[in-house]
Amino acid sequence: MRIDIITVVPGLLEGPFSHSILKRAEDKGLAEVKLHNLRDYSTDKHKQIDDYAFGGGAGMVMMIGPIARCIDALKSERDYDEVIYMTPDGETFDQGMANSLSLKGNLIILCGHYKGVDERVRQKYITKEISIGDFVLSGGELAAAVVTDAVIRLIPGVLNDETSALTDSFQDGLLAPPVFTRPAVYEGMKVPDILLSGHNGKIDEWRFEESVRRTRERRPDLLKGRDF
Known part of the structure; x- marks a missing residue:
C-alpha cells in the first residue's frame, strides 16, 4: 500500500x-x-x-x-x-x-x-x-x-501477531475484554482464575461475556438490535 x-x-x-x-x-x-x-x-x-x-x-x-x-x-x-x-x-x-x-x-x-x-x-x-x-x-x-x-496496522504482516488486529475493539462490534499479564497477584489484586486455567474454550467464553458486559456498560449504542 x-x-x-x-x-x-x-x-x-x-x-x-x-x-x-x-x-x-x-x-x-x-x-x-x-x-x-x-x-x-x-x-x-x-x-x-x-x-x-x-x-x-x-x-x-x-x-x-x-x-x-x-x-x-x-x-x-x-x-x-x-x-x-x-x-x-x-x-x-x-x-x-x-x-x-x-x-x-x-x-x-x-x-x-x-x-x-x-x-x-x-x-x-x-x-x-x-x-x-x-x-x-x-x-x-x-x-x-x-x-x-x-x-x-491491518495489512497482513505489519503486526508481529497476525491475529492481534482481529481481536481489537470494534472488530466484532464489541469492545475488547479486560486483559492481564504478570504478576498473577499484585497488592492483593488477582488475575481471574479462569485466565490461569489453561482451558481455552472456557477462556474464550469468559472473554466474550466480558466484551458484552463492557460494551453494555460503556457503549450500549453498539448493542442496539443485537440479541445479547
Whole structure:
C-alpha cells in the first residue's frame, strides 16, 4: 500500500510516521507513506495556497490551483483507489471503514485547513470524505495520521501477531475484554482464575461475556438490535 498525504505542514506528520508500527510497515516493504508539501505546488512567489472566501466572512479558503496540480501530478505516476479529504463534515471513521481501506492499493489523503478547500476540489477530485469525530482540529494532519495508523496496522504482516488486529475493539462490534499479564497477584489484586486455567474454550467464553458486559456498560449504542 502507498498513501500520499497532501499537507500544508508536513513537519507535523514526520514524527508519527518515523516510529512504531508505521515505521515497521515501511521497513518491511508492506506500506509506504509519502508527504507532499502543498506549498511546493503554488505558482505564487510567496507560495500562497489560500485566499479570502468569495462572499466575505471570517477565515481563509484553500485554493483549488495548488491542490489540483498536486493531485494531477500524483495521478500521472500511478492509479489511486481513493482520494480522501479529511473534513469535519465527512463520514465518521470507524473500524469497518479501516478494514475496507486496508484492502486498497494506493490512497491520497488531502488534509484540510482554515475554512476548508474550494468546493470545486471536492466536486472534481475527492472520492471519499472522512471525519474522525464531531469536533474541529486546526488541520487535517492529525486526523490523517489516525486514519493511516488504523489502516496500515491491518495489512497482513505489519503486526508481529497476525491475529492481534482481529481481536481489537470494534472488530466484532464489541469492545475488547479486560486483559492481564504478570504478576498473577499484585497488592492483593488477582488475575481471574479462569485466565490461569489453561482451558481455552472456557477462556474464550469468559472473554466474550466480558466484551458484552463492557460494551453494555460503556457503549450500549453498539448493542442496539443485537440479541445479547
